[in-house]
Amino acid sequence: MKQPLVSTLFDFIASRIPLHKLDVRHMITEKEVPVHRMSWGYYVGGLALFFFIIQVFTGMMLLFYYEPTVSEAHESVEYITHFVTMGALIRNLHAWSASFMIFCVIAHMLSALAMKAFAKPREITWIAGVLLLLITFGFGFTGYLLPWNQIAVNATKVGLASIDQMGQYLPAALSHLAEDVRVTIQGAPAIGQATLSRFFALHVVILPLMIFGVIGLHVLSVQLHGMSPGIEDKPRRKDKFFPIFILKDFKEWGIAFLVLFILSLCLPFDSLFPYPLLEPYNALGSTPDGIKPEWYFYFVYYPMELLPFWVIIVVMTFATLGLFAAPWIFKGTSHKTMRWIASAIAAYMIVMTLFGENIYHAIKG
Amino acid sequence: MLELFAFVGLPYAAILICVAGTVWRFRNDQYGISSLSSQFLEGKKLLWGSAPWHIGILIIFLGHFIAFLMPGVWQRLMAVPLLLALAEMTGIAATVMCLLGLIVLFYRRLTSARLQKSTHIGDFIVTALLLAQVGLGLMVAGGYRWGASWSTGTLTPYIWSLITFSPEISVIRDMPIVIQAHVVGAWLILLVLPFTRLIHMVSVPLQYLFRSPQKVVWNNPRRNNQAVAARVTQESRRHFLKAAFGLSAAGLLLSVGVLDKLGRFFQMPGLHHDEEANLLETRLRRLQLTAEEKELELERLRSDYIYVAKLAELNGTVGKYFIDYSMRPGLAFRAEDGWPMLLSAKCTHLGCTVGNQVDASGRILCPCHVSYFDIKTGMPNEGAPAKAPLDRIAWVVRDEQGNEVATESPRGSRTGRLDPTLAEGYSLFIVRSLSAEA
Numbered sequence: 001m002k003q004p005l006v007s008t009l010f011d012f013i014a015s016r017i018p019l020h021k022l023d024v025r026h027m028i029t030e031k032e033v034p035v036h037r038m039s040w041g042y043y044v045g046g047l048a049l050f051f052f053i054i055q056v057f058t059g060m061m062l063l064f065y066y067e068p069t070v071s072e073a074h075e076s077v078e079y080i081t082h083f084v085t086m087g088a089l090i091r092n093l094h095a096w097s098a099s100f101m102i103f104c105v106i107a108h109m110l111s112a113l114a115m116k117a118f119a120k121p122r123e124i125t126w127i128a129g130v131l132l133l134l135i136t137f138g139f140g141f142t143g144y145l146l147p148w149n150q151i152a153v154n155a156t157k158v159g160l161a162s163i164d165q166m167g168q169y170l171p172a173a174l175s176h177l178a179e180d181v182r183v184t185i186q187g188a189p190a191i192g193q194a195t196l197s198r199f200f201a202l203h204v205v206i207l208p209l210m211i212f213g214v215i216g217l218h219v220l221s222v223q224l225h226g227m228s229p230g231i232e233d234k235p236r237r238k239d240k241f242f243p244i245f246i247l248k249d250f251k252e253w254g255i256a257f258l259v260l261f262i263l264s265l266c267l268p269f270d271s272l273f274p275y276p277l278l279e280p281y282n283a284l285g286s287t288p289d290g291i292k293p294e295w296y297f298y299f300v301y302y303p304m305e306l307l308p309f310w311v312i313i314v315v316m317t318f319a320t321l322g323l324f325a326a327p328w329i330f331k332g333t334s335h336k337t338m339r340w341i342a343s344a345i346a347a348y349m350i351v352m353t354l355f356g357e358n359i360y361h362a363i364k365g
Numbered sequence: 366m367l368e369l370f371a372f373v374g375l376p377y378a379a380i381l382i383c384v385a386g387t388v389w390r391f392r393n394d395q396y397g398i399s400s401l402s403s404q405f406l407e408g409k410k411l412l413w414g415s416a417p418w419h420i421g422i423l424i425i426f427l428g429h430f431i432a433f434l435m436p437g438v439w440q441r442l443m444a445v446p447l448l449l450a451l452a453e454m455t456g457i458a459a460t461v462m463c464l465l466g467l468i469v470l471f472y473r474r475l476t477s478a479r480l481q482k483s484t485h486i487g488d489f490i491v492t493a494l495l496l497a498q499v500g501l502g503l504m505v506a507g508g509y510r511w512g513a514s515w516s517t518g519t520l521t522p523y524i525w526s527l528i529t530f531s532p533e534i535s536v537i538r539d540m541p542i543v544i545q546a547h548v549v550g551a552w553l554i555l556l557v558l559p560f561t562r563l564i565h566m567v568s569v570p571l572q573y574l575f576r577s578p579q580k581v582v583w584n585n586p587r588r589n590n591q592a593v594a595a596r597v598t599q600e601s602r603r604h605f606l607k608a609a610f611g612l613s614a615a616g617l618l619l620s621v622g623v624l625d626k627l628g629r630f631f632q633m634p635g636l637h638h639d640e641e642a643n644l645l646e647t648r649l650r651r652l653q654l655t656a657e658e659k660e661l662e663l664e665r666l667r668s669d670y671i672y673v674a675k676l677a678e679l680n681g682t683v684g685k686y687f688i689d690y691s692m693r694p695g696l697a698f699r700a701e702d703g704w705p706m707l708l709s710a711k712c713t714h715l716g717c718t719v720g721n722q723v724d725a726s727g728r729i730l731c732p733c734h735v736s737y738f739d740i741k742t743g744m745p746n747e748g749a750p751a752k753a754p755l756d757r758i759a760w761v762v763r764d765e766q767g768n769e770v771a772t773e774s775p776r777g778s779r780t781g782r783l784d785p786t787l788a789e790g791y792s793l794f795i796v797r798s799l800s801a802e803a
Contacts, residue, residue, distance in 0.1 A: 061630055071655035075648050083636060083644070085629040154717060158733060161715035190692050247608055254615065261623075280651065283658060284686055284694060286710070287717035289732045305734060305750065364735070 016124045018224055027223040033245045034227060034235035041111030042227055042245075043252050044104050049215070050253045051101035054260065055139075058094040059204065066146070068200040070193045073148035074280040081268075088268065095269035096260055098140065102296045105136045106349065113326070114342035116335050117228035123327040125225065128218040130323045135211045140294055142203040148196065151277035154291045156199075157191050165309050192283070232335050292357075299349050302356035306363055371549050372523070373532045379556040386559025387567060400565035406480050410473040418466025424459035425502070428452065428513065433524055436517040443514040452513040457506050463499045471496065487561040494557065498550040504543050520548070665690050669797045673697050676762060676783075676791035679705060684721035684729065684740070686710065690797060694718050695758050696729070697793065698740050703785055704771070705793050707758035708743050712736060714751035759799030765790035774799055 003011075021027070033042060065084055067076040080087040109129060112118065118126035145156045160182050167178035187194025229235065239245045270278055276288045293301050304312045322329060330338060352359075390398065404411055432439050443449045471492050474480055506512055519536050526533035537548065558564060636644070665671060665688070673687045674697055684696035694710040696719065710719045717733035724730070728737040728746065736749035743754035762771045764787060771781035783791065 061627070064631065071651045075651055079644065083634045085632060085634055086626045087630065089626060090630055158715040158717065243605055250612060284688060285718065286720045287732055291717065291733050
């Protein structure tokens, strides 16, 4: 006999969010973490969390000096970098840690994919994770604009203009819709104070609120369900979550902090850009050479330069939907195949990120 | 008579009996020369009793013996106030340790039925004697301060007089009763030494202080397993504590370093007034730029005509940037025929601002994704990312008197004519009415 829909729904929620397991002993002292050759994947998520914590603290510190207006933004960032004691360090920490965080989030997602960690009953963990990925990209995109220098504003302009591009594929009556969306995001027909205010609000209030909620759900469901076994075979052994795994996690955090701190002390993130791109944004001048997004958008940026726009739209839409639906799409896929799929995606991301520019120049001349 | 017995007779008897008794014990009960460990009967309280007691009493013994054996050296050391205070404090602390240890041991004897099975009357006598002796010692230390100093001139000669068989009790007989009791107590302890557990002193178990801890357990499989399990728990606890300690120490060091940096972040940077002035100047200039931008915007909202340039200033090689009615950049050129050409500078690909340098083939470049636009038509080159031409911007040319002499609509249709001889006086404007039409 078929179950009524409502009770199926309740069963689904009950088995995905097993709140009866919500006690400290189950979640901490009794939890065990399998040890196998994919175990490194368990630590990447923790590292992402660590870098996020760094972001929260350095971000709050930067807020003490940053001024989100078109006339003051660039000056206040310069002031932090050159005059505030340890200001450059804090800003570099924020910038480097942002990149590390995004790297860890992507690596964490790929390792989860490779381990088939989204399999029942961990669908909600996975979906929360995909949301976290998108929110993290949102952080990257909105934060990039805030220093209000040439590369920041122009790259944002380019990013937002791609929304306009969608207009050409809409039926004539709706073709202005894309532009309306962009203008709404920008807050004005041209990128300006309204855009800065909106991005600032998103970056420091709205996205943080969202991410705190989703991280809570994500981590809670990880603790409720325990780590995904990750491989088909029985793991060689298991570590106690507390204190063994957590100590190992802290060890990784310590190493990560050391690397991050030394890097931030020695190498300003800005030093990777030629100076003209770091001048204050000039609305009236021409766009300088070498405008490009941050490295973590290369995997979509360079194909966008090379392929017809509709291809990008179709692929990105399917990729995003596919990520959300992965638990159901790959329900019957073997762990081995999952590892192949994840490796293929990883290979694509690495090649595009490292060599995207070369590929672009090789093809465009 | 009583004094003579207490300070001369008793000591000699005690020493004699102690030596003879020890020899007798050694010959008849060699394996009994121990303290008869009761650790396997009760271990927890033993630790908290035995350890402080033994540590304390050894320190006190050491003090007493130095004062007795090397009175001269000791006297000179104790002449230094700091050392005297140190010796007294150490002594009192050790005495308190002894007392607490003894109380625990005594309590342990009284409360454990298992222990009472193997407890003899001698054990109680010893405990009582020791308690009394330590108590008295504490009273001496508290009531007659700086004993470390005064004892070398009083009690040391008394003991030496006994050892050299010329007993001299003139000093001790006049001393306070508490001190006298303490001395008598010492002889009594010496007296009972061979016949009680105190005999373990002669085996001088000093290595107990340095060897790794041992545990006396019943040797049967169950006990054995228990001991192993206990050991494992202890080891893992030790490891956890070590790791936790290491982590907190590292964390502490880290936070000291990090907080030092972070703390200073919030302090007002002490700028030299030159730096301050430069900073303020830069900020002011930025504010002025913003204000100018706002003025441009206001002008575009209010005026029907916006001045772009003198026609004579324009040329066909370097475009002049201006801001159109929608606050977007435009470029003004002058063609070979002398007529102005106004193009939007907003790239039709992704909205970058197009460059203003015209290349040999009459094109301007959008640097973002490399599209070349022909300045005459606004058309992008073949295969450029941009597909649509740059928008033309409508214009009006006025002469010196302000009369419109020529216009161009957004669609490119021109009216009027330009007189090359009057070109010096011509000015170029963009027009709201024509822009709205676009």
